[in-house]
Amino acid sequence: MKLLRVGAKGAEKPAILAEDGTIRDLSGIIPDLAGASLSDESLERIRGVDASTLPQLSADERIGPCVGQVGKFICIGLNYADHAAETGAPIPAEPIIFMKATSAIIGPNDDVIIPKNSLKPDWEVELAVVIGKEARYIDEADAMDHVAGYCVCNDVSERHFQTERGGQWDKGKGCDTFGPIGPWLVTRDEVADPQNLKMWLEVDGKRYQDGSTKTMIFGVAHVVSYVSQFMSLQPGDVITTGTPPGVGMGIKPDPVWLKPGNVMRLGIEGLGEQTQNVRAYGA
Structure with a gap:
């Protein structure tokens, strides 16, 4: 199923993308x-409901974040071998965990705002995992039983804040609008192999x-098993799992940074696409 939130x-409102491409209201089935x-x-x-019998919602309505009331927005850093290589970082011996503020979460097509004093805003297409069942000290063999589904995430990052302002990465990751998720939450039964999905990102068509x-x-x-060794995972928590190469900071010899007026488009095979206009703070 492809589930979404519109309005x-x-x-x-919670909704489902019906087989005919219409968006149907799930408010009578679940609260969110x-x-x-x-x-x-x-x-x-939800799977047992005939979507064609549900009220139809306008296709023109805004698509919101595909998960509501997210408790934790957890990220895995340097989790692609080719991305680690482009940044010059060693391959991590264990997953690198950091957090994005939940206030960073926006809809997949909402504007991304470059924060005040930003020098190096960047992009990162990522596969995000949505937890459906509480997980605590779980084995890797049982991890997928705790996954509700997957979605696209743009882990927007401010590299100057992240790496040059002291402390940990979080301050360059949690700025408002730095966490678009969606358009859909695709249930895990529809993703045969999460380790074999094509993913891409464009800026201004490039x-x-x-x-x-x-x-x-x-x-x-x-990743799900590993994170559960350090914190419990609750339904609705989101784990975004790292990015492939091609981020702005990795471009040689001159990095490329986001600027107001840019348009980002990104997607993952089977999980849909996002489009974000980039704006300056206060513009």
Whole structure:
């Protein structure tokens, strides 16, 4: 299933993309695509509904973040061998965990705002994993039982804040609008192999990232299990799993940074596409 949330910011309704391409309202079935509504039991209940009988929503409505009320927005850094190579970083011995602020989360086509004092804003197309069942100290063999589904994420980053302002990475990752997710939450049964998905990102029509989840160092099951050793995972938590090469900071000899007026387009095979206009703060 392809599940989504549509409507104005803060007033999104849960919805399903029907087989005929129409968007159907799930408000009568679940209160939101959040928390307990992401459990296997809830998803099975949705699966059993004839979507054509549900109220149709306008295709012109804004698409919001595909998960509501996200408790934790967890990220895995340097998780693609070819991306680590382009940045000159060694291959991590264990997954690198950092956090994005949940206030960074926006819809897939909302504007990305360059923050005040920004010098090096950058892009990163990533596969995000949405948790559907609480996970605590789980084995890798059981990890996928705790996954509700997947979505596209743009892990927008400010490299000057991230690497040159002291401390940890979080300050360059959690700025407002730096976490577009969606358009859809695609349930795990529709993704046969999360380690074999093509992914890409363009800025102003130029393709910078053209990779695959094949080059992940630590796969989805390992990442979910690993994170659960350090913190419990609750339904609705989002883990974004790293980016392939082609980020702005990796371009030689001169890095390329986002600027107001740019348009980012990105997507992952089977998970849909995003488009974001880039604006300056206050513009």
